[in-house]
Amino acid sequence: MAHNDHSGDTEPRVHDLRSALQVLGDLPGELVQTSVEVDPHAELSGVYRYVGAGGTCSRPTRRGGPAMIFNKVKGFPDFRVAIGLLGSRKRVGKLLNCEPKKLGFLLKDAVLNPIPPVTVGKEKAQCQEVVHLATEPGFDLRTLLPAPTNTEEDAGPYVTMGLCYAADPETGEHDVTIHRLCVQSKDELSMWLTPGRHIDAFRQKAEAAGKPLPISVSIGVDPAIYVAACFEPPTTPLGFDELNVAGALRDKAVELSNCLTVNARAIAHAEIVIEGELLPIVRVREDQNTDTGKAMPEFPGYTGEAKDAIPVIKVKAITHRRNPILQTTVGPGEEHVNMAGIPTEASILQMVERAMPGKLLNVYAHNSGGGKLLAVMQFKKSAPVDEGRQRQAALLAFSSFPELKHVILVDEDVDIFDTDDVLWAMQTRYQGDVSHVAIPGVRCHPLDPSQIPEYSPSILEQGASCKTIFDCTVPFKLKHHFERSKFKEVDVRRFLPDFVPDEI
Incomplete structure (x- = not known):
């Protein structure tokens, strides 16, 4: 610490x-x-x-x-x-x-x-x-x-x-x-x-x-x-x-x-x-x-x-x-994102680490969800037996923070703090019919205005929501088909001495 x-x-x-x-x-x-x-x-x-x-x-x-x-x-x-x-x-x-x-x-x-x-x-x-x-x-x-x-x-x-x-x-x-x-x-x-x-x-x-x-x-x-x-x-x-x-x-x-x-x-x-x-x-x-x-x-x-x-x-x-x-x-x-979201991240990290040590590399309670409604989880699959455990980690996230509505799962090569990178993973590693898990009828945060019966037939009364997992991880058996282009590692400061990489 x-x-x-x-x-x-x-x-x-x-x-x-x-x-x-x-x-x-x-x-x-x-x-x-x-x-x-x-x-x-x-x-x-x-x-x-x-x-x-x-x-x-x-x-x-x-x-x-x-x-x-x-x-x-x-x-x-x-x-x-x-x-x-x-x-x-x-x-x-x-x-x-x-x-x-x-x-x-x-x-x-x-x-x-x-x-x-x-x-x-x-x-x-x-x-x-x-x-x-x-x-x-x-x-x-x-x-x-x-x-x-x-x-x-x-x-x-x-x-x-x-x-x-x-x-x-x-x-x-x-x-x-x-x-x-x-x-x-x-x-x-x-x-x-x-x-x-x-x-x-x-x-x-x-x-x-x-x-x-x-x-x-x-x-x-x-x-x-x-x-x-x-x-x-x-x-x-x-x-x-x-x-x-x-x-x-x-x-x-x-x-x-x-x-x-x-x-x-x-x-x-x-x-x-x-x-x-x-x-x-x-x-x-x-x-x-x-x-x-x-x-x-x-x-x-x-x-x-x-x-x-x-x-x-x-x-x-x-x-x-x-x-x-x-x-x-x-x-x-x-x-609000930071005050609510960073403790959310800590709660998810703690819960998943207890269940499967070393598999969840990091979590970001995303800006767009106010630190509460959306978590991006970086999961590492190391062997065929890990397939499916990423979704278990998402279920644990819902348990550790009940007001969480959506989870986006990504692999270890995706920067969870870069929304462009997360959306790239969704565009190239996600198929809606097999990569999507919906859990309707679960209590969420009362300030989400879409949680009303008029919005969805699955919502029987105000305050319930459909919690959703967007699994944007590559199936383990296909990982070799999804390797990102590898650039040469260089020291940029040799060319630009004042160069400072983005922190977030």
Whole structure:
């Protein structure tokens, strides 16, 4: 596993949002800033759509563009806003000190070597340098935080990079996850929890007992925490605190601080923390303030429907660092691909390696599927007995990440991170009648808009999907017919000294 250049209690080079921005600022082309005033209502996301959102955003957009800081936000003179830190795989590699193509392996190893978080004293709680209590006159989420509205149709301002941290009311075990949080009033956030999320299981237990669930929302943290938080079951089952993975990535425990108004903990170095309680019984219509019928842009590239009745966080306090930086993201951008996709890759690698060691060479949770819906798997057949095992590996991938919809299988000579190469394999190593495996009627991700009965007779109710394997590997007995043209190996730098090959 790749590590940062530190040991013991030494502070990692990247240990919070500000140190991450410093690292990116020292790298050519990885961070840009503007001091032109920007409106957080639709304009901020509209700007970054062009600069570097990528992902499944409507074109034109730029893949691999720089992260960006807005130094002047309309109506919020004390805040800056940062966006796109994890918006390119190359940048994630720099922030995690790992070769971009090996990030899945880094995350896989981190799950196997957990370092639990620790609670620190108030003197180390940087997130509490400034405190706003909901009981104070004039307290209002809408004027305290520059939460952006992604589009003009959104249900309202959204906290898109809020790490929700709560405990099981029965066992005390913790979970950290990112959820869709919409500002609804001066002291309320709506929270959409997709089915199966562990914090929702905690909420349901508290609600059954008629009690609120204390929760913290940490915004603007070490990028390692954001990536680690996006693991899902079965790799991180109920009761597994993903902050253990973030600790492993830094060889140093994540530091937590006790909240001031609720019985919960938050990430001590966070730029901003929202303290509150998930209320029992109470539900709210997500677009009650706009009546647009829309929520916000989501990872498949479409704007999600506003939900009719979702849980509410009653906010008790907002705390933040001095000169705070709100971190946000564009819903369909490549930032989501990396946060969701790299843990997906790690989960698939772990599951397949256990079943057939050494056969799966790498996995890419592809950009076009938002890091969730499509995986490209590089499989090596070494003997006739391996024929068919590539499809077993695909079935294991579906088991390791239930929201996965499509798998493309390719041989070891295909660069899975180069879409042109993957599509080349499909054109020359795929026959639809024999290379295609369809598994209808399986639950997938609820945000895929094609998962409706009107789309296919195999879909009996919304949310089911046809999972599909595209086997673009050459049958082992025919491998000698499919050898790529072999060019002479040369040192290009002898001819072009400044030549740098593409990383991804």
